[in-house]
Amino acid sequence: MRIILPGDKISDNPVRMENAIVENGKTYATVMGMLDDEHGSFIPLESVWYPRQGDFVIGIVENSKNNVHTVQLDSPFRGLILPPPRPRFGRGRDDRFGGRPQREERQEILRVGDVVSCFVKDVKREADQIILILERPRRLFGGKLVEVRPSKIPRVIGKASTMLKQLEDGTKCTILVGLNGIVWMKGENVPLAQKAINKIQEEAHISGLTERVTELLASQNGGS
C-alpha cells in the first residue's frame, strides 16, 4: 500500500474505476488515496460524496411546497421528497402488497427545519442541476448532528457495521450514519460518541483504529 496523489498513474492500461480518470489509455488518480499495487485496489483518503441509488442520507428539510419537500444534504445536489403516489385501489392501499400500507407509502408529516433520514431513490439530471429523489423519509427527533468527511464514513461504519455497533454499545446511543457525511446520534453519552467519531475521522488511516476506539470507549465508561 502506498499513498498516491491526484495525477499519479494507477495503471498503464485504461481501467474504469472510481476516483480515477483515463487519459491516453492510461489511468490516473483524481484524489489522494492508498493504492494496493498487488490487488490494484484504490481507497480514497479524501473524496466528495457522489450520490447513488440506495444511499442512506441524513438532511434537513429546507423548503416545503405543495407537499414536495426540499432537503439540504450538505452537498451540491438537492434532495426532493415527493408526495406518495395516489393509492390505486381504496384509501391509502396498494393491492400489489396484499392491501397493507407499505412503509414507503406512509407519509411522514414534515416541516421546514426537521431532520430526516432518507434513501436515495433516483439520481436525476434536471435542466440545470442534479436532483436526488428521496424516499422512505423518517423524521429524527432531538439528538445531535455531526459532520463527517464523506471519505471517512466507511470507517465509522466499519466492516459489517462492527465499528458502528461498537460505538452504539459503548455510548448507549442510537447512531445513524448518512453517506452524505451527516451523522445523527441520540442517547446516553453523546459527547463520548462524538469524541469517538472525531477520533475515527482523524486517525482513519493509521492501523489499529478499532483497538484505539475500544480503548477510548472503555476508559470513558470505566470512569463513570
Add this chain to the structure above:
Amino acid sequence: MRAENEEYILEMLGKGAREHEREHMQYREIKIQTNTIPHAEGSATVDIGNTKVLVGVKLAVGAPLPDKPDEGALVTGAELLPLASAEYETGPPSPEAIEFARVVDRGIRAAEVVDLDALFIEKDKVWTTFVDIYVLNYDGNLFDAATLASTTALLGARMPKYEDGNVIREGNLGRLKTKGSVTSCTFAKVGKNVLLDPNGNEERIMSARLTIANDQDVVKAMQKGLRGSFSYKELTDLVDATFDKSKQLRDMVNKAVGE
C-alpha cells in the same frame, strides 16, 4: 446558435479551413484610422474584420504616484460597451474587461510607448495619460485591435501645455513624447488547432487564448487566458509567429501615423 456554430467551425477546422476562407495564421482585414475624435489629444479607430475598437487619449495634470514622484502616470481603462454586443451588459467592469485593459496596459507600459519621464512638470505635479478603450463592435480579438488603436493614438497624440496653472489644449502644440511602439498577436486554441486573430465565433468555442505583445526586438507582454492549456512547444512556435506577423502590424501603424 452557439452549438450550431461550434459544430460548423469544428467541421471546417477538421478540413483545415476557417470561416471566411482564412488560413490558421492569417489576420482578417485590418483598417486603422487616426484622429477620429479630434477633441481628444490622440485617437484612433481600428477595425479587424467586424471588430471595431476606438481609443481616445487625454492628458490631465495631477499628483504623481507616491512611489514614482518624478514621472508621469499612465492609466488604461476599457469599456465593453453594451452597444457592441448583445452579450455585453451595463454595470461595473467585469473581470474580463479588467483583464483586457490590464493586458493592453502592460504592453504599452513595457514598450515605453509613452515617455513617462517627459511628463514631469514640477514637484508634486505631473501629466497623467489616460488611454480609454471603447469597444464599439465585438467580433473577437479585442486585444490586438485595442493595442493597435492605443499605440496609434499615443504616437499621434498632441501634447497640451501647462502655463500658469492652466492647461492649454489648443493652438500650436507639439506631440506627446513617445519612446517605443508595441503591437500584439492573439491566438486561440480551438480543439487542437491554434488560430491567429480569432473571430467572435471562434472565441466562443476556444479553450485557451494567448496574447503576445512585442516590438521589433523583444517580447513585451504575454497573457494566457481561459481554462485550456498550451504546451511549451506551442508557446515557442507562437512567439516565432508573433515576430513574423507583427511586421505587418507595425508597418500599418507607422503608415497611419505618417512615419
Add this chain to the structure above:
Amino acid sequence: MGGGKNKPELIVDGKRTDGRAFDELRPIKIEAGVLKNAEGSAYLEWGNNKVLAAVYGPKEAQPKHIADPDRAIIKCRYQMAPFSSLEEHNRSGPNRRAIEISKVTKEVFENVILLDNFPGSEIDIFVEVLQSDGGTRAAGITAAAVAVASSGIPMRDIPYAVSAGKAGDQIILDLNKIEDNYSDADMPVAIAPRNNDILLLQMDGSLSKEQVSKAMEMIQKAGETVTKLQRDALEARYR
C-alpha cells in the same frame, strides 16, 4: 517591474540581493489541512510571503442563474491583506489587480478540477495573502492546489506556479519584491506537471525569444522542487 531613477543593482558579484543563485528558489514551507471548516486548505510560506488557501464545496451554485447545467463553476478570490506589505496600508477589497489575478487563478483550476462531475454546483477557492514579498500569485496558486488536493475534490493533476524574470541580461528565478519592482521582466507561469501543460502565463517587460525559453526551462526545473514540497505536505497528513 519597471524603472525609477533610484534603481538598485539587482546583481552584485554574480549574486542576487538576497544571496541567491540565479536559478534558486526561496525557501518554501507548505502545510495542508490547516483550517477546520474548509473542505481543503493549505498554509504556505514562500520566502517572506505568507499565504492561506481554502476551498469550499462543491455546493449548490448561488445565485442560481450563474449555475452551469453541464459542469461546476469555480469562484475564486485572491486578496492581499491590508497589512501584508512592508510599504503602505492597502485599501481592502478587490482592486483591479486582484480581480485579474483571481480570474487567471480560477482558470488554472478550471483546467485541473473535474468540473463535469458536479453540474449546477460551485466550488469556491480563496487565496488570502497575509504577508507579501513578490510572487504572491504563484504562491497563491501553489497553495490553492494543495488545498484542492486535500479536499477530495477530484482533479487531474496538482498544478504549481513559479515566476521567472530578468535582471540586466540575466534570467532569474522566483523574484522577490525588490527584484519584482526593478526587474526588466517578470513572467509568472503555472504548470500541470504531468503533461507540462501551461495553465497560466503572464509576462511583461522585455524578453527575447531565447530568454522566454530560458525562463520557461528554469521554471520547469524549479517546478520539480515545488511539486515535491506540495506532495510532502499532502502526504504528511497521513504519516
